[in-house]
Amino acid sequence: xxxxxxxxxxxxxxxxxxxxxxxxxxxxxxxxxxxxxxxxxxxxxxxxxxxxxxxxxxxxxxxxxxxxxxxxxxxxxxxxxxxxxxxxxxxxxxxxxxxxxxxxxxxxxxxxxxxxxxxxxxxxxxxxxxxxxxxxxxxxxxxxxxxxxxxxxxxxxxxxxxxxxxxxxxxxxxxxxxxxxxxxxxxxxxxxxxxxxxxxxxxxxxxxxxxxxxxxxxxxxxxxxxxxxxxxxxxxxxxxxxxxxxxxxxxxxxxxxxxxxxx
Amino acid sequence: xxxxxxxxxxxxxxxxxxxxxxxxxxxxxxxxxxxxxxxxxxxxxxxxxxxxxxxxxxxxxxxxxxxxxxxxxxxxxxxxxxxxxxxxxxxxxxxxxxxxxxxxxxxxxxxxxxxxxxxxxxxxxxxxxxxxxxxxxxxxxxxxxxxxxxxxxxxxxxxxxxxxxxxxxxxxxxxxxxxxxxxxxxxxxxxxxxxxxxxxxxxxxxxxxxxxxxxxxxxxxxxxxxxxxxxxxxxxxxxxxxxxxxxxxxxxxxxxxxxxxxxxxxxxx
Numbered sequence: 001x002x003x004x005x006x007x008x009x010x011x012x013x014x015x016x017x018x019x020x021x022x023x024x025x026x027x028x029x030x031x032x033x034x035x036x037x038x039x040x041x042x043x044x045x046x047x048x049x050x051x052x053x054x055x056x057x058x059x060x061x062x063x064x065x066x067x068x069x070x071x072x073x074x075x076x077x078x079x080x081x082x083x084x085x086x087x088x089x090x091x092x093x094x095x096x097x098x099x100x101x102x103x104x105x106x107x108x109x110x111x112x113x114x115x116x117x118x119x120x121x122x123x124x125x126x127x128x129x130x131x132x133x134x135x136x137x138x139x140x141x142x143x144x145x146x147x148x149x150x151x152x153x154x155x156x157x158x159x160x161x162x163x164x165x166x167x168x169x170x171x172x173x174x175x176x177x178x179x180x181x182x183x184x185x186x187x188x189x190x191x192x193x194x195x196x197x198x199x200x201x202x203x204x205x206x207x208x209x210x211x212x213x214x215x216x217x218x219x220x221x222x223x224x225x226x227x228x229x230x231x232x233x234x235x236x237x238x239x240x241x242x243x244x245x246x247x248x249x250x251x252x253x254x255x256x257x258x259x260x261x262x263x
Numbered sequence: 264x265x266x267x268x269x270x271x272x273x274x275x276x277x278x279x280x281x282x283x284x285x286x287x288x289x290x291x292x293x294x295x296x297x298x299x300x301x302x303x304x305x306x307x308x309x310x311x312x313x314x315x316x317x318x319x320x321x322x323x324x325x326x327x328x329x330x331x332x333x334x335x336x337x338x339x340x341x342x343x344x345x346x347x348x349x350x351x352x353x354x355x356x357x358x359x360x361x362x363x364x365x366x367x368x369x370x371x372x373x374x375x376x377x378x379x380x381x382x383x384x385x386x387x388x389x390x391x392x393x394x395x396x397x398x399x400x401x402x403x404x405x406x407x408x409x410x411x412x413x414x415x416x417x418x419x420x421x422x423x424x425x426x427x428x429x430x431x432x433x434x435x436x437x438x439x440x441x442x443x444x445x446x447x448x449x450x451x452x453x454x455x456x457x458x459x460x461x462x463x464x465x466x467x468x469x470x471x472x473x474x475x476x477x478x479x480x481x482x483x484x485x486x487x488x489x490x491x492x493x494x495x496x497x498x499x500x501x502x503x504x505x506x507x508x509x510x511x512x513x514x515x516x517x518x519x520x521x522x523x524x525x526x527x528x529x530x531x532x
Contacts (some may be wrong), residue, residue: 117432214359
């Protein structure tokens, strides 16, 4: 396995505005890499710059220093205008808020990336329908986001990214705001979908159990400014049973070790 | 049980609608009655009789005069409206790309809102002659401002997270304008239109008072000059009806286009 995505000595602070100092360093000297086909989870305290990290990888925000390399492309540093959001659709991003377009129905939200990429055809439409069925949204296609529950909106936003099949998908606490039951169901859905395609996923969360249950490898971040505090390989065999995994001996052991590292 | 509750709610709502409708009709009858009393008190030379206005309305409908004047007023309002809308929508989109220019000219634009447009009519006639042009300038300007202000405020309010989402999904800037910003603006656009469209018709009528020999405004003013108070009143009734029709058409389109908005559903009962 080769490193598909590499982060080296990354640092970030927000630029100064008129009459104000620049913000303190949010991320400093952060390095890690992601292999192709790997499910990497990143655990960090809230307010620890996790979202900022993903924003920089997705190129909707700029690093202040360091290097983010995807394949052979290096993201621009300190140059907002040179950013290429999503790197020509190679990096998908499931944000913390679902960011659905409120004037589009569920299915039209899912088709949005295909439509703007000019890839809307019978084949991709069938793919969208399959995804809708796979996450249990059948029958809700023609409803507007405000008519859907939080879990259904989350599913819609998840498959909106899966539908155009980007090689890397970033996920920012996508299940953070959901109740425990819906959350388990969605984690289960995600693992099932991932097993079919084995995309490269970078999944950010503050929930240790979620990080272990989903990932191949977990990285623990420190408090601000964020650095890597620890790295853990997770060898619990797949396919995993998301509801029974808590009793797996490796899970219990990892949980203790990661718990000790999260400040 | 749920079914009974639902039927009860529905029939209560229907009853309420019927009561409101009956009240509206009663109010209309009352207003016409007051109008009749008014015309008897003030004399028909000052205040036309409602039944004579009705007769006149029938007469000019049959003679084709009504259609000719209505068509002229609608035509000039429509052209002026389209012109004002075009620039009112285009300019904020252009300014969006030029934040520094926007900051520089914003105070001037906002100051020019306060200029009384109707006061410019004599100048428009001086500059643009006595054909359609002065009327189009007046209507265009009156439409431009509410549309421009609504769209301008709307563009600033568009959720940046939706735009980022669209960029990551591979949308070009033109696509983002069309698929994200435009739809986010539609409610603002319609609130601008609700002010602009009736204004366009009123401005056309006022323009016709002064320029031209066709249109409802011309009919009102011409009748007044002939001491034909009934004719003037008839013109006014037609003008009111026109604005009401235009407004309800707009409300209908707004409901269709903006059906996705949650408030519409929750407020309707």
